Amino acid sequence: MSAKLTDRSQQDFGLSPEVACQVRDLNVTYRVDGRELSALREVSLDIRQGQITAVIGESGSGKSTLALALMNAVSSPGRIASGRVTYRGLGEVTGMRGEELRRIRGKAISMVFQASQNSMNPLTRIGAQLLDLARSHDLPNPRAVLREAGDLASRMSLDADRVLTSYQHQLSGGMRQRVGIIFGLVLKPEILLMDEPTTALDVLSQSSVLEIVRSIQRERQLTTVLITHDMGVVAELADRVVVLYAGRVVEEASTAELLRHPRHPYTRSLIQAIPRLTGDPGDAKALEGQPPSLASVPNQGCVFRERCPYRMDVCETILPSFRFDGDGEHRFACHYEEARHD
Template identity: 60%
Template sequence: MSTAEQTLTPTTSPGAGLKIRNLTVTYQTDRGRFAALKDVSLDIRPRAITGFIGESGSGKTTLAMAAMNAIRAPGLITAGRIESEGVGDILKLKGENLRRIHGQHFGFVFQASSNSLNPLKRIGAQLLDLARSHGAKNPTALLHEAKQLAERMGMDGDRVLTSYQHELSGGMRQRVGIIFALLLRAKIVILDEPTTALDMLSQQAVLEIIRDIHKERGLTTIIITHDMGVVAEMADRVVVLYAGRVVEEGATADVLQRPMHPYTRGLIHAIPRITGDLSDAQPLAGSPPDLATIPEKGCVFRERCPVRMSICDTAEPQYQTAHQDGLVACHGVNAND
């Protein structure tokens, strides 16, 4: 595993981080308006790989979309501030300024991104469109890089560029999504479940390439996953989300060796040990959070918590410092020490 120290060593550019403050995002649904993120404050460190982890519905995609001010109706960012080097408060950007940073400051591939490919255009033509729409000085050179990336990811570069999306397998489309995310040499690259359609072998190969390019380009990388194994292998830092709250954050090695929040412990115990005894794994009790039934008061995790106390019913746990430079929000943390 690479360490935060390694990725923080300055090489060419200082990199770009994110300072997220008091971020709240709601979705209007037919059952009412619910907060999918509530008062999230978090620093994403420049030049680190940060993993967002949590069960489905915990708010990982919403946090990543909000970080680039890309939330669309029925979602709404109702509060917060997000600062990034050279960009200012991202939540204040609009129109052309916002469009420009989507691609140049942020490179991204979102879940089920094959849907955002144009079915009527070859991949190469779409890559050129993207390069031109951002005023790239040498779109052809970028296309050549894209071809090389495709080859590094185990595909036939010429074939990929001349294909339509329907001619590619799910795993190839996923890799093409990553190429789009890297095309404009953005400083911050967000990959939302980038390897879920891949078999184990291709997953390993693609993760390795993501790590290599992260280092080569001095990127700030956010990788969203529900797989603690991917976090263990890839991430310098990890952000654990539950029901729209960051419940724990810290250096990956610290969090994995000494998880403080009972939800983090549950996620870790739910995966077989790295050495691989399936019978070791204990599925997390209870079902993933449903925004409509999250209690308004107290701790959102208490119904599933093995160390619940009476204060958890009445008071929402506040962030406390943990792992030296991370945080945790749990009433039981001192009790568990």
């Protein structure tokens, strides 16, 4: 058993060296009133080793579903209809079930939840829950996990002893969110998924927590996926950005490139919607209209056309395919941009 596992950890499963996780043609559907509605459509991604990849999109764009799919944790009524998620050293999680999947979750791949402040058992002390976590993954020395958690707590300017002996209700919302991050980091995962990790924090503690996450990520060369709706957080933290709209990837580039030369009209409006600290807050422009719901996503043509200022006839019928730019590091799917540059 252990020999087999060691073998696995050396395998790359056909991934190129800089890629930690490969997503191919991922389709996730939810069954609502007897109809299969798509939450993610043909999503393909390479999540790079040791980098922070941000996935940005509005609510309903499928970004939380993507986070769950990365752990093969889409639960009923949803399901992964097709596609693969493969990790270096772990294999294809989309083909795993039961005990095999449980051993990976929380250990090799860990997640910081959107509602992190409610991610602890209210009836058990934080320290005891960390021990539960350690024992679940058969660590030889569960107590070492408490020490590690204490160190992380101190780094996040929490009183380590107090936090470990506390119950959830004795901590403030911001403290709990940080404890949620500690749970995500304490077993030293290879991949960290963070779903809106700082939504419950005020602006000041948000930036300090993000700074700590960033420094731990650098130290450990931790491959991180950051799910967010906040372009400001992306600019501060991410190495690469994937823009998701109505369950489809519409643009992907390095953060610097994306902020400087956004190509997709949706990405541009996201950037324009960031309010500046200096200058007129009225300069920030909100994007008109609502994103489509699962049921109203058009089945053909461009998914963004309803809100697009550059809408053309071709957008109604033909799905734009990806165009690559800048050494193939920047991709986008837009008929208008394609036409403009040809």
